[in-house]
Amino acid sequence: MATPKSPPALDAAIIGGGPAGLVAAVYLARLRRSVAIVDASQSRLATIPRTRNYPGFPDGISGPALLSALREQAHRYPIEHRAGQVDALERTEEGFRLSWQGGDLTARVVLLASGTSDVVPAMPHLSQALRSGLLRYCPVCDGYEVIDRKVGVIANGPAGVQEARYLRHFTPDLTLFMTPDAQSLAPAERERLAQAGIRLAEGAVESIREWDGRISVRHGGFETACESLYSALGLEVHSTLAERIGARTDESGYLLTDRHQETDAPGLYAAGDVVLGLNQIAVAAGTAAIASAAMHLALTRREPR
Numbered sequence: 001m002a003t004p005k006s007p008p009a010l011d012a013a014i015i016g017g018g019p020a021g022l023v024a025a026v027y028l029a030r031l032r033r034s035v036a037i038v039d040a041s042q043s044r045l046a047t048i049p050r051t052r053n054y055p056g057f058p059d060g061i062s063g064p065a066l067l068s069a070l071r072e073q074a075h076r077y078p079i080e081h082r083a084g085q086v087d088a089l090e091r092t093e094e095g096f097r098l099s100w101q102g103g104d105l106t107a108r109v110v111l112l113a114s115g116t117s118d119v120v121p122a123m124p125h126l127s128q129a130l131r132s133g134l135l136r137y138c139p140v141c142d143g144y145e146v147i148d149r150k151v152g153v154i155a156n157g158p159a160g161v162q163e164a165r166y167l168r169h170f171t172p173d174l175t176l177f178m179t180p181d182a183q184s185l186a187p188a189e190r191e192r193l194a195q196a197g198i199r200l201a202e203g204a205v206e207s208i209r210e211w212d213g214r215i216s217v218r219h220g221g222f223e224t225a226c227e228s229l230y231s232a233l234g235l236e237v238h239s240t241l242a243e244r245i246g247a248r249t250d251e252s253g254y255l256l257t258d259r260h261q262e263t264d265a266p267g268l269y270a271a272g273d274v275v276l277g278l279n280q281i282a283v284a285a286g287t288a289a290i291a292s293a294a295m296h297l298a299l300t301r302r303e304p305r
């Protein structure tokens with residue numbers, strides 16, 4: 001009996017369907033490349049109440065609305081959409097094999113657009129606090145919204161000092177809260193806080209709650225209410241699939257690429273938050289455009305003309 005023939009490799013596969021993956025898919029489809037996106041549907045974009053720094057929207061746009069517009073744009077083209085969490089990326093003779101629970105596919109080149117996920121503070125009603133702007137993650141995104149407000153930063157180490165000093169540009173009323181497992185701050189770091197007029201909260205954080213339209217932090221027996229609390233607890237970078245096939249990362253786990261967004265694993269490109277750089281939607285779209293144009297050229301070079 002003849003063995004069933006596996007389908008031919010696609011030109012390109014994209015892991016991740018946030019802004020980076022969706023923009024790249026549209027570029028590749030318009031460059032007449034066969035392309036599939038495999039997405040676990042956990043885009044950070046979906047959690048943004050309203051972004052006001054993404055170009056082209058004078059009054060801002062909500063993350064979910066922008067994500068659905070990007071998805072709708074991608075649906076206008078013959079792009080395969082598969083739901084799943086890719087758990088293996090391997091090399092084949094032709095390029096790569098991706099597999100996930102219930103599916104697999106092969107492609108000649110791959111874009112990793114798998115993003116990052118935030119380490120979240122322990123508190124009830126987290127998504128509600130994000131939606132109302134009581135909890136925030138990114139001063140580049142929304143520091144403008146907290147000008148002269150009473151703001152807190154929660155951290156588990158010196159990154160909190162850096163975040164609080166960054167926010168000092170926007171507001172003079174700042175308190176740094178440390179988690180119970182936090183590394184203690186060196187005298188020089190405490191001095192930097194004092195010089196910037198930033199309070200270091202006494203005692204470790206005991207609990208966080210929304211209270212009377214504010215975010216209230218209990219620490220060392222005290223309670224301090226803020227208008228917004230920034231989390232400086234860090235991010236998990238989703239770079240493991242690439243690292244397993246030889247792509248290098250920096251010490252924080254961000255993928256290193258060349259100026260065409262190609263990683264050290266030839267034929268594997270990366271764009272968006274998973275790449276070292278500024279974690280921003282515009283950057284995700286920009287790096288996706290660069291990567292997809294380079295992927296098309298790399299494929300063209302392999303084709304007889």
Ligand SMILES: Cc1cc2nc3c(=O)[nH]c(=O)nc-3n(C[C@H](O)[C@H](O)[C@H](O)COP(=O)(O)OP(=O)(O)OC[C@H]3O[C@@H](n4cnc5c(N)ncnc54)[C@H](O)[C@@H]3O)c2cc1C
Pocket residue numbers: 015016017018019020021038039040041042043044045047048049050051052053054084085086087113114115116118130136137138141142238241271272273274279280281282284
């Ligand atoms: C609260 C908040 C507010 C923000 N505000 C702004 C703002 O105002 N302006 C701005 O520019 N940026 C803002 N950002 C940052 C912005 O959301 C990100 O920069 C952007 O979403 C990055 O896009 P991305 O496509 O790289 O990653 P993501 O949007 O995170 O998408 C990655 C996708 O890959 C999928 N994935 C991961 N691993 C796998 C796998 N193994 N297999 C299949 N799929 C996988 C994920 O499920 C997800 O769907 C904000 C972020 C947060 C959290």
